[in-house]
Amino acid sequence: MAEREYNFGPGNPDPGVFPAEELGAAAQRVLSRLGTELAHYPDPLGLPELRAVAAERFERNQGIRPALEDIVITNGAMQSLVLSAQGLARPGDSVVMEEFEYGGTIRVFKQHGLKLVGVTLDDEGMRMDALERVLASQSPKPAFIYTTSSYQNPTGTTLPRERRERLLQLARQYDLPVVEDDTYGDISYEPQSEKAIYAYARPGEVMYIGSFSKILGPGIRLGFFVAPQPLHAQLMQWKIDGGTSALSQMIAAEYFKDHLWEHVEEGRNSVKDKRNLLLDSLETEFSDVEGMHWTRPDGGLFVWIKLPESVDRARVKELAAQRGILYATGQAFHPGDEDVPYLRLAFGWIEREDIAPGVRLLAQCVREAMPARV
Numbered sequence: 247m248a249e250r251e252y253n254f255g256p257g258n259p260d261p262g263v264f265p266a267e268e269l270g271a272a273a274q275r276v277l278s279r280l281g282t283e284l285a286h287y288p289d290p291l292g293l294p295e296l297r298a299v300a301a302e303r304f305e306r307n308q309g310i311r312p313a314l315e316d317i318v319i320t321n322g323a324m325q326s327l328v329l330s331a332q333g334l335a336r337p338g339d340s341v342v343m344e345e346f347e348y349g350g351t352i353r354v355f356k357q358h359g360l361k362l363v364g365v366t367l368d369d370e371g372m373r374m375d376a377l378e379r380v381l382a383s384q385s386p387k388p389a390f391i392y393t394t395s396s397y398q399n400p401t402g403t404t405l406p407r408e409r410r411e412r413l414l415q416l417a418r419q420y421d422l423p424v425v426e427d428d429t430y431g432d433i434s435y436e437p438q439s440e441k442a443i444y445a446y447a448r449p450g451e452v453m454y455i456g457s458f459s460k461i462l463g464p465g466i467r468l469g470f471f472v473a474p475q476p477l478h479a480q481l482m483q484w485k486i487d488g489g490t491s492a493l494s495q496m497i498a499a500e501y502f503k504d505h506l507w508e509h510v511e512e513g514r515n516s517v518k519d520k521r522n523l524l525l526d527s528l529e530t531e532f533s534d535v536e537g538m539h540w541t542r543p544d545g546g547l548f549v550w551i552k553l554p555e556s557v558d559r560a561r562v563k564e565l566a567a568q569r570g571i572l573y574a575t576g577q578a579f580h581p582g583d584e585d586v587p588y589l590r591l592a593f594g595w596i597e598r599e600d601i602a603p604g605v606r607l608l609a610q611c612v613r614e615a616m617p618a619r620v
Contacts, residue, residue: 252604254591255572257348257399257547259433259460260516261595265501265509269462272500276493283496288489290482292319292470295499299506300456300470306507307431308445312472318482319490323429323457323469327351330425330453331358332484334477335389342380343392344372346550346579346588348399351392351427362581363388369541371398371405374412381420390423391416395443397430397546400579400590404544410443417451423477429457429469432510434545435518449474453481458498460547461510467491468498517547520593520601524549527602531609538612547594553587554616561615562589569607 291297297317305311320326327350335341337359343351345364355362363384366376372393381388391413395405405413417424426443444454450473458468468490473481502509525542528549532538537554553559563575576588593601 249570250600251570251572252600252607253572253596254593254604255574256595257592258595259462259513259547260520263509263513263516264462265505268505269497269501273497276496276500280496284492288492288495290485290489291315291317292490293492293495293499296458296468296495296502297470299499299502300472303432303456303506304442304454304472308441310445313474316474316478317470317472318478318485319495320469320471320485321487321490322459322467323427323455324350324354325485325487325490326453326455326469326471327354327425327427328358329471329481329484330390330392330455331355331360333481334423334425334453335360339389340384341390341392342377342384342388343581344394344398344401345581346400346576346586347392347581348394349574349578352579352581355392360389364581367398367401367403369403371395371401371403371409372413374409374416377413377416381416381422387420388422390425392425392427393443394427394430396428396440397433397543397548399430399546400548400574400576400588401550402541402543402546402548403550404440405443407440410440411446414443414447414451424452425455426452427455429455429460430546431456432461433514433517433547435514435521436544444472450477453477461513462498466494466498468494517594520596520598521549523598523601524591524593524605527605530602531605532612535609535612547592549591549593551589551591553589553612555587556617557587557612558615558617559585559587562611565611565614566608569611571604571608571611573608 297314300317340361340363342363345367366373444452454472456470539552541550574590576586
């Protein structure tokens with residue numbers, strides 16, 4: 247058993263900036279003025295005040311303000327994924343997505359009977375030449391195109407504008423809706439240069455998914471989607487949960503009323519510092535290892551590392567566990583569950599002082615696992 251744990255596993259924001267005291271004060275203010283509001287089911291669309299916060303975020307980041315009636319508060323961004331699978335597809339349909347994708351997304355789509363078709367990625371995200379070939383080969387046509395367009399999980403890549411516009415062109419050509427997952431959109435380390443695909447689309451072409459959990463914490467379970475008609479009606483017929491917790495929404499809206507951008511900036515700065523330390527540590531420990539490659543994300547919470555082909559990946563995992571190093575294997579992000587030569591290091595949750603020694607120990611594990619055993 248390792249004496250210390252180096253946890254690069256969870257895709258969580260930095261717990262050190264969780265505003266426990268301020269949220270507690272917001273909760274007290276909300277509770278002091280509550281009447282009979284909680285004796286009713288919540289608005290199916292969500293609390294208007296929190297939907298207004300989502301609209302303000304979208305306008306500041308994307309330059310356009312969606313109509314409040316197009317915004318729906320959900321039980322985390324994950325519920326939006328479930329609604330997309332239910333409202334835009336049927337069991338047996340295929341969904342086109344990035345070659346590597348968040349394991350939770352993969353599980354949701356598979357549990358709803360959808361077939362997943364991966365599209366090759368490079369350092370700028372989904373390749374449009376590959377997407378074009380995939381769409382041309384699918385018969386019957388897919389239900390929709392799914393993409394994490396900015397700071398993708400697990401790779402950290404971001405689609406440049408020309409790829410976003412080409413993706414929309416292809417979606418129109420094949421008459422497909424686009425589900426754009428932008429849950430990491432607020433965690434940007436440089437000035438945002440790419441607007442959401444939604445911002446370039448015509449009404450009803452794109453379902454945009456956002457999250458409050460990634461700027462507060464996953465435990466609050468608050469996300470949202472933006473979808474004009476006819477997508478809106480297709481999705482809402484499946485939102486039969488009785489509404490998202492009104493109390494959670496009230497507390498979050500009360501907190502964000504005075505702290506939204508200040509909190510977003512504090513969270514960005516904290517994880518940017520951790521990202522920089524992680525990249526520096528990787529350069530120090532792995533620069534001489536032939537075949538190693540890693541992404542340098544401009545936002546999000548992840549670095550995606552390609553391991554040399556000569557590494558015994560099972561042995562790396564075994565050695566890492568002995569030293570208390572936790573990370574996610576590439577296999578966890580492959581729609582076909584293939585054992586691919588990658589691993590993901592998440593840097594939001596881990597303590598800053600654990601990053602450099604954790605990478606140093608990981609480098610020892612990789613070297614000890616070369617060459618791979620037959």
